[in-house]
Amino acid sequence: MxxxxxxxxxxxxxxxxxxxxxxxxxxxxxxxxxxxxxxxxxxxxxxxxxxxxxxxxxxxxxxxxxxxxxxxxxxxxxxxxxxxxxxxxxxxxxxxxxxxxxxxxxxxxxxxxxxxxxxxxxxxxxxxxxxWRYRPEALYIKEMCEKGELGEIYYAKAHAARYRAVPKWGEYLSGKNGGGVLIDGAPHALDLTLWTMNNYEPASVKAHTYHKMAQKPEGNIWGGWAEDEFKVEDSGFAIITMKNGATVYLEAAWLINMLSGDMKTTLCGTEAGVDMFNDGGVRINGIAHGKPYVSEPDMSIPGAPFAIRPVAPMxxxxxxxxxxxxxxxxPFIKPEEAMVVTQIIEGIYESARSGKEVFFE
Ligand SMILES: NC(=O)c1ccc[n+]([C@@H]2O[C@H](COP(=O)([O-])OP(=O)(O)OC[C@H]3O[C@@H](n4cnc5c(N)ncnc54)[C@H](O)[C@@H]3O)[C@@H](O)[C@H]2O)c1
CATH class of the missing domain: 3.40.50.720 (NAD(P)-binding Rossmann-like Domain)
Incomplete structure (x- = not known):
């Protein structure tokens, strides 16, 4: 109505x-x-x-x-x-x-x-x-996928790993938020990945979560926390198998000893691949006219797709x-799509708890 x-x-x-x-x-x-x-x-x-x-x-x-x-x-x-x-x-x-x-x-x-x-x-x-779906680079990748330019996407990586960015306020660390990084940053990266692939049919997930860095508050961009405050997982990794055989690897951490790669997706298709940069922008690779190419479209110049810098995502x-x-x-973000993200996160927690692969109906 x-x-x-x-x-x-x-x-x-x-x-x-x-x-x-x-x-x-x-x-x-x-x-x-x-x-x-x-x-x-x-x-x-x-x-x-x-x-x-x-x-x-x-x-x-x-x-x-x-x-x-x-x-x-x-x-x-x-x-x-x-x-x-x-x-x-x-x-x-x-x-x-x-x-x-x-x-x-x-x-x-x-x-x-x-x-x-x-x-x-x-x-x-x-x-x-x-x-984050409204970011120009996300919209650009979505358009490429819709036009079939990547071919069949059979591997993707959802990046939600930060070097040192633990949200220490509210209930993030207490357990009263439903979990740790996997229910916080991971859903954004998973949403971007499933949406650009347009694949909402997970078959199974196998995952591990970790609580390894909770005693290492040094260097956190939002400051430290008390020793016994950090009750949830600080990182988690999952292999999600989709019904069409595609694999999605999810890497999530609030703090981990590697370069940050957050709120991003990587898609690998039979015709081309795309990576998102941390600070915006997209890198496309493939073969054209018999030679490998790498391109980084400039989304800031008028005339390029999505050039008119859209209003800020928020x-x-x-x-x-x-x-x-x-x-x-x-709505642009359909609840049925967001539900699949939650279903996978729920499966990740179950798999990490049981040590077994979780199969979806
Ligand atoms: N879209 C994004 O990029 C993004 C970023 C951060 C947080 N979030 C989401 O937003 C939500 C809140 O996160 P936040 O970082 O603002 O947390 P926060 O702790 O800063 O804010 C949550 C607020 O809810 C209030 N609250 C708790 N129980 C309440 C109740 N029964 N009635 C009324 N108010 C109540 C708390 O007092 C607090 O002020 C979470 O679901 C989080 O995942 C989304």
Whole structure:
């Protein structure tokens, strides 16, 4: 059902790091939205963001259920720890809102299914915050894949390994976020990889997780942590076999002794391969006219594909979601796709726990 409004009223649940860094800047840059409500268990955080961004008119809540009952909203953004995503999304949809839920969509496939069913039942839109798909290089690779320029993609690598970047705030280290790096950075890299390959049919996964670096806070870009604070995995590695026989290797670490390679994908096809650079840009390789070539397209010059540097990913996220709501289209980031990312992450944890390969239905 089309929901055509001039201004969409937005409520934000969870006023932590990503709310301040992505959501509120993205929302206030968008002329089609007005932030009418902010909620955080720690109400001072909601008040702080209201003050910081001049949102004096927004209602402030500590209880999200009260926000859903009392506040005037069309869209709810959920930016709370991962185990709360399902419960809050289902409640927000049930109260008649469209929902943009932060990544990962949830902690289990069953939760994702519940969220998708709630969106269908309420005839509201649901999307997930995988904003790195809007990066120019990601869009460029996606177009190459759609045109078949890589041929058959039979190997890919999802990169989510950082040299020293452990998020030490909130519940990242405590275990109350549903896990460690595999439920934090890994979903972004996996989302980019599955989306560009357009392959959402995993057959099995075999994985290992590690807790080896938790006593080594030196050099972390966000500062150190207390010795007993780090309760989750700091790294994990998985081999995911897809039903068509393709292999996806996932490498995830918050801190590891190697060069950072984060939020990136590498795709190897029968006709060509692509790598993403850490600082943006793409490297393409293959054979042309009988000779090997390597090309690095310049996406900054007008006229090149995706040249008009698109709005920053964080701004585009809300723009795209509002477009889907207005035009009654499927969101750019479909919940069914985000669900497969969560299903694989759930399988990775199960495989690491059991020591066995996990097979998907
Ligand atoms: N898209 C991205 O690139 C990206 C980046 C970082 C985080 N995230 C996601 O955003 C979410 C939040 O991450 P963060 O880094 O902002 O964490 P954070 O700890 O800084 O913020 C979470 C906030 O939720 C609040 N909260 C907890 N329980 C609540 C409840 N019951 N009701 C209301 N508020 C509650 C906390 O008080 C906190 O302020 C996570 O799901 C994370 O995976 C996404």
């Amino acid at each position: 089309k929901d055509n409004k001039t201004i969409y009223k937005v409520g934000l649940i969870g006023c932590g790091w990503i709310a301040e860094d992505k959501h509120i800047p993205g929302l206030i840059a968008n002329k089609d939205v007005e932030i009418t409500a902010l909620c955080d268990l720690d109400v001072e955080k909601a008040k702080k963001l209201a003050g910081l961004f001049g949102l004096e008119k927004a209602q402030v809540y500590s209880d999200y259920k009260k926000l859903l009952t009392e506040a005037d909203t069309d869209i709810i953004l959920i930016a709370t720890p991962n185990p709360l995503h399902c419960e809050m999304t289902v409640a927000a949809l049930g109260a008649g809102n469209h929902v943009l839920c932060e990544k990962p969509m949830a902690t289990t496939k069953a939760e994702c299914e519940e969220m998708i069913a709630a969106a269908k039942a309420s005839d509201r839109k649901l999307t997930v915050g995988y904003q 701004y585009r996220e809300t723009q795209e979601f509002i477009k889907a709501i207005r035009d009654d289209e499927e």
